[in-house]
Amino acid sequence: MDCIFCQIAAGKIPSVKVYEDEEVLAFLDIRPISDGHTLVVPKRHFGTLDECDPDILANLVCRLQTIAKAVQQAAGSEGYNILCNNGRAAGQIVDHVHFHIIPRNPGDGVLKKWDHYEYPEGKAEKLAEKIRQKL
Numbered sequence: 162m163d164c165i166f167c168q169i170a171a172g173k174i175p176s177v178k179v180y181e182d183e184e185v186l187a188f189l190d191i192r193p194i195s196d197g198h199t200l201v202v203p204k205r206h207f208g209t210l211d212e213c214d215p216d217i218l219a220n221l222v223c224r225l226q227t228i229a230k231a232v233q234q235a236a237g238s239e240g241y242n243i244l245c246n247n248g249r250a251a252g253q254i255v256d257h258v259h260f261h262i263i264p265r266n267p268g269d270g271v272l273k274k275w276d277h278y279e280y281p282e283g284k285a286e287k288l289a290e291k292i293r294q295k296l
C-alpha cells in the first residue's frame with residue numbers, strides 16, 4: 162500500500178483530521194494555500210473522480226457540503242473553492258481522488274490565474290455535441 166492517502170486513512174501516517182466516518186475522511190492539507198485548506202477523501206482507494214464508486218462519491222459530496230461550511234466558518238473566510246484535480250495535466254499529484262476545500266477572501270491572490278477567452282463561432286456547439294455523445 163504505497164498510496165499516501167490510503168496510509169493516512171488507515172492511520173499509518175499522521176494527519177490533522179477534521180472529520181471522519183466509515184467512508185469519508187477530511188484532514189488539513191500539509192502544505193496549505195490558505196489557512197484551513199482541507200482535503201476530503203473516500204477511505205477506499207480510487208485514483209480519480211471518474212474511477213470513484215458513484216454511491217461513495219454521492220455520500221462524500223454530501224459530507225463535503227457540511228465540512229466546507231465548517232471550514233469556512235472556522236477560517237473566518239468569505240468564501241471557498243472546491244477543487245478536484247484529475248490527472249497530471251490538471252495538477253493531480255496524489256493519485257487518490259480528493260477534494261480541496263480552499264477558504265477564500267477578497268484580494269487574497271490565491272488561485273488568481275484564470276485566463277478566460279472566447280470560443281470562435283460554432284466551436285462551443287461542436288464541443289457540446291461531442292460531450293453529449295459521450296454521455
Ligand code: 5GP
Pocket residue numbers: 165174176177188189190191192193200245246252253254255256
Ligand atoms: P493534488 O495536487 O494531488 O490535487 O493535491 C495533493 C495535495 O495533498 C497537496 O495540496 C499536498 O500538499 C497534499 N499532501 C500531499 N501529501 C500529504 C500528506 O502526507 N499529508 C497531508 N495532510 N497532505 C498531503
Ligand code: ZN
Pocket residue numbers: 164165166167168205206207256257
Ligand atoms: Zn489510496
